[in-house]
Amino acid sequence: MYLPKQQTRIRRRCGHANSGFRKFDKSEIEQSIAARFEARVLEYPDRAAIVTEAGDVTYERLNRSANAVARAILSRLGDGQHVVALLFEQGLPSITATLGALKAGKVYAPLDPRAPQTMLSALIKELQPDLVLAGGGHLGTAEDVASAGIALLDIAEVDPVRVDENPSTRSTPDSYAYIYYTSGSTSRPKGVVDTHRNVLHNVMRYTNTLHIGPRDRLTLLHSPNSSATVSSLFGALLNGAAVCPMDLHPDRITRLEDWLRDREITIYHSVPAVFRRWADKSGKLPKLRLIRLEGDQTTATDVELYRKHFGDDCILVNGLGVTECGIVRQFFIDKRTATEGTVPVGYSVEDMDVFVVDGQGRPAGTGVVGEIAVRSHHMSPGYWRAAETTQAAIAPNPDRRHQTVYRTGDLGRMRPDGCLVHLGRRDSRVKIRGHAVELADVEVALLDLNGIQEAVVIREQRNDSDRLVAYLVTAASPATTPSSLRRSLEDRLPEYMIPSAFVMLPSLPLTAAGKIDRGALPAPGRARPQIDVKYEPPRSPVQAELARIWREVLDLEGIGIHDPFLDLGGDSLLAVQIVSRVTRSFQLELDLRALFDTPTIADMARLVIEHLASRMNPASLGHLLDKLETPSGMEGPPSIEGEAGCES
Numbered sequence: 001m002y003l004p005k006q007q008t009r010i011r012r013r014c015g016h017a018n019s020g021f022r023k024f025d026k027s028e029i030e031q032s033i034a035a036r037f038e039a040r041v042l043e044y045p046d047r048a049a050i051v052t053e054a055g056d057v058t059y060e061r062l063n064r065s066a067n068a069v070a071r072a073i074l075s076r077l078g079d080g081q082h083v084v085a086l087l088f089e090q091g092l093p094s095i096t097a098t099l100g101a102l103k104a105g106k107v108y109a110p111l112d113p114r115a116p117q118t119m120l121s122a123l124i125k126e127l128q129p130d131l132v133l134a135g136g137g138h139l140g141t142a143e144d145v146a147s148a149g150i151a152l153l154d155i156a157e158v159d160p161v162r163v164d165e166n167p168s169t170r171s172t173p174d175s176y177a178y179i180y181y182t183s184g185s186t187s188r189p190k191g192v193v194d195t196h197r198n199v200l201h202n203v204m205r206y207t208n209t210l211h212i213g214p215r216d217r218l219t220l221l222h223s224p225n226s227s228a229t230v231s232s233l234f235g236a237l238l239n240g241a242a243v244c245p246m247d248l249h250p251d252r253i254t255r256l257e258d259w260l261r262d263r264e265i266t267i268y269h270s271v272p273a274v275f276r277r278w279a280d281k282s283g284k285l286p287k288l289r290l291i292r293l294e295g296d297q298t299t300a301t302d303v304e305l306y307r308k309h310f311g312d313d314c315i316l317v318n319g320l321g322v323t324e325c326g327i328v329r330q331f332f333i334d335k336r337t338a339t340e341g342t343v344p345v346g347y348s349v350e351d352m353d354v355f356v357v358d359g360q361g362r363p364a365g366t367g368v369v370g371e372i373a374v375r376s377h378h379m380s381p382g383y384w385r386a387a388e389t390t391q392a393a394i395a396p397n398p399d400r401r402h403q404t405v406y407r408t409g410d411l412g413r414m415r416p417d418g419c420l421v422h423l424g425r426r427d428s429r430v431k432i433r434g435h436a437v438e439l440a441d442v443e444v445a446l447l448d449l450n451g452i453q454e455a456v457v458i459r460e461q462r463n464d465s466d467r468l469v470a471y472l473v474t475a476a477s478p479a480t481t482p483s484s485l486r487r488s489l490e491d492r493l494p495e496y497m498i499p500s501a502f503v504m505l506p507s508l509p510l511t512a513a514g515k516i517d518r519g520a521l522p523a524p525g526r527a528r529p530q531i532d533v534k535y536e537p538p539r540s541p542v543q544a545e546l547a548r549i550w551r552e553v554l555d556l557e558g559i560g561i562h563d564p565f566l567d568l569g570g571d572s573l574l575a576v577q578i579v580s581r582v583t584r585s586f587q588l589e590l591d592l593r594a595l596f597d598t599p600t601i602a603d604m605a606r607l608v609i610e611h612l613a614s615r616m617n618p619a620s621l622g623h624l625l626d627k628l629e630t631p632s633g634m635e636g637p638p639s640i641e642g643e644a645g646c647e648s
Contacts, residue, residue, distance in 0.1 A: 028204065029197050033196050174196075553581065559601065
C-alpha cells in the first residue's frame with residue numbers, strides 16, 4: 001500500500017490528541033459485531049457510550065437496554081436469521097434498536113420513517129421483513145406500511161427490566177448484519193447486504209487510519225437509514241469511544257458549532273454540503289482533531305473553510321466510501337497541504353484495490369477519465385432479492401479466489417502517484433452540442449471564482465436542445481451576476497462548457513442524508529436573467545419582431561433591446577435558429593456570424609435595416625415594415641432613417 005511521505009506524515013499526526021488508540025487487529029474481524037461490542041462493555045462499563053441531551057449513557061447501561069430489545073425480538077421471532085426493519089429518527093432509541101437486532105442474531109434494515117408512505121410501502125413489500133421495530137411515535141407509520149403477517153414492535157413497550165445477561169444467540173462472521181437501501185438518486189433503490197466480517201473490516205480500516213480510541217467522541221449526524229452511520233456508530237462503540245447522535249433537521253445545522261463545542265467532539269463526520277453550512281461561521285473548536293468529509297465531492301472552498309476556521313492540530317480527511325464495501329480511499333490534509341482544483345479522494349486503504357476502467361471494462365491509462373472499480377475480499381455479497389442486479393454490478397475476480405470486483409458507477413482518474421480524483425457519478429458526463437462535458441469540471445471552475453460558495457450544474461433540455469444550468473450560492477458581496485460569471489468563465493472554459501443559465505439561491509436543497517438534492521432544484525423559469533444591462537423595451541417594428549423571435553427561441557420573457565445574446569443563455573445552436581427565423585421574417589440572407597457580431601436586438605435591428613435598405617426602395621420597405629407588429633405605444637413604423645438611427 002503506497003503512501004507519499006506527506007500523507008504518511010499527516011496520518012501519523014492523527015493520534016496527536018492521545019485518543020487512547022489501540023490497533024484494531026485483523027484477527028478481530030472473525031467474530032460478530034455484537035461480540036466485539038460486548039468485549040468493550042466488559043472493558044469500559046462506566047465509560048460514556050452515547051452522549052444525549054438528557055445525559056450520558058454508559059456502555060453497561062446501553063448493553064442492558066440492547067439486551068432487553070434483543071429479548072423482545074427473540075420472543076416474537078425465535079432463533080434464526082430474520083430481517084428486522086427499523087423505523088427511527090437518529091438518537092438513542094435507534095442505536096439501541098440496532099444493537100438489539102444484532103444481539104438477537106437478526107439482520108437489521110433501517111428505513112426512513114419520514115419518507116413518503118408510497119415509497120415506504122414499496123420498500124417494505126420488497127424487503128419482506130419478519131418484524132418492524134419502530135420508535136419515536138412512528139408505530140402508526142409502521143402500521144400503515146406493513147403488510148399483513150408482519151409483526152410490529154414499539155420499542156417504548158419493551159420491558160425495561162434490567163437484563164445483564166447477553167443473549168446466547170450468536171451470528172457467524174459470514175452472517176448477514178444489515179440491509180441498507182441506497183438513496184435511489186439515479187435509479188431504483190437497492191438493498192445492499194453485508195456481513196459481520198465485512199462490517200468489522202470496514203471499522204478496522206477507519207480505526208487504524210484515524211487512530212480512533214476510547215477517549216474520542218464521534219458525531220452521528222446521518223439518518224439511521226444511511227449507510228454512512230456504520231463507520232461513526234461502530235467506529236465509536238467497537239472501540240470504547242462515545243458517539244454523539246443528532247437528528248439533523250435543516251434548522252439545526254446553524255447551531256452545529258455550539259453543539260460540537262458542548263459535546264467536546266473530537267471526530268466530525270458529514271457530507272461536504274452540511275460542513276459548508278456552519279463552518280464559515282465557526283470559531284475555534286479546541287477538542288476537534290479530525291474532520292471527515294465523504295458522500296459527495298469536496299471542493300477547494302471546503303479546504304479554505306478548514307484552513308481559515310480550524311486549529312493547526314485539526315486534520316481534514318477527504319474520503320471515498322461506497323455502501324457496497326465501505327471506505328476505499330482517503331486523502332489527509334493539514335494546513336501545509338497544497339490542493340488545487342478538484343480535491344482528490346486519495347490513496348488506498350487496507351485490502352481495497354481501486355482502479356479505473358474504460359467503457360469496455362479495461363484498465364484506463366493514468367490521467368484518463370473512467371469508471372471507478374473496487375477489487376476486494378471484503379465486498380458486499382450483493383443486493384437483497386435482486387440476483388440480476390447483483391450479477392451486473394458485483395462480479396467474481398477471475399484472478400483471485402473469493403475476491404469480487406464492484407463497478408461503482410462513479411467517474412475518476414488516477415494520478416501518476418496512485419492518487420485518485422473523484423469526478424462524480426457516471427451519469428454526470430453529458431453531451432452538450434456534441435461535446436462530452438464533465439459536470440464536475442464546470443462546478444470546479446465556478447467554485448474557483450470569487451464569491452461562489454456552492455455550485456451545482458445540471459443538464460436541462462429546453463426547446464429540443466441540451467444546455468447547462470448552474471445553481472449557485474454566493475457571498476453577500478461583491479454582487480455576482482450572470483454577465484460577470486460568464487466573463488470570468490470565458491478565460492477558463494470552452495464556450496460549450498459555460499452554463500446557459502445561472503440561478504442564484506440562498507442555499508442548495510439537501511436530501512435527508514445531507515447530500516445536495518438535485519431533484520429539488522427549482523426550474524430556471526422564463527424570466528429575464530439579472531444581467532449587467534438596464535432593460536429597455538423595443539421601440540420600433542423591427543426591434544419588436546426581433547424581440548419576438550428571440551423570446552421564442554431563447555424561451556424567455558421580457559428581453560431588452562440591449563441584452564447581450566450570450567448573457568441570455570444563447571449558444572451556437574440557438575444562434576442558428578434565430579438567424580434562420582430572421583432571414584425568413586425579413587426576406588434577407590444573414591450569415592450566422594452576424595448574430596455574434598451584433599449580439600443585441602438593437603444591433604441586429606440596425607443590421608436588418610441596412611440590408612433591407614440596400615435592396616429595396618423606400619416604398620417597398622415601408623410596406624414590409626407595415627406588415628410587422630407595431631409595439632404598444634408606437635403610432636406606426638418609423639422612417640428608414642429613424643430605424644437605422646436608434647440609440648445603441
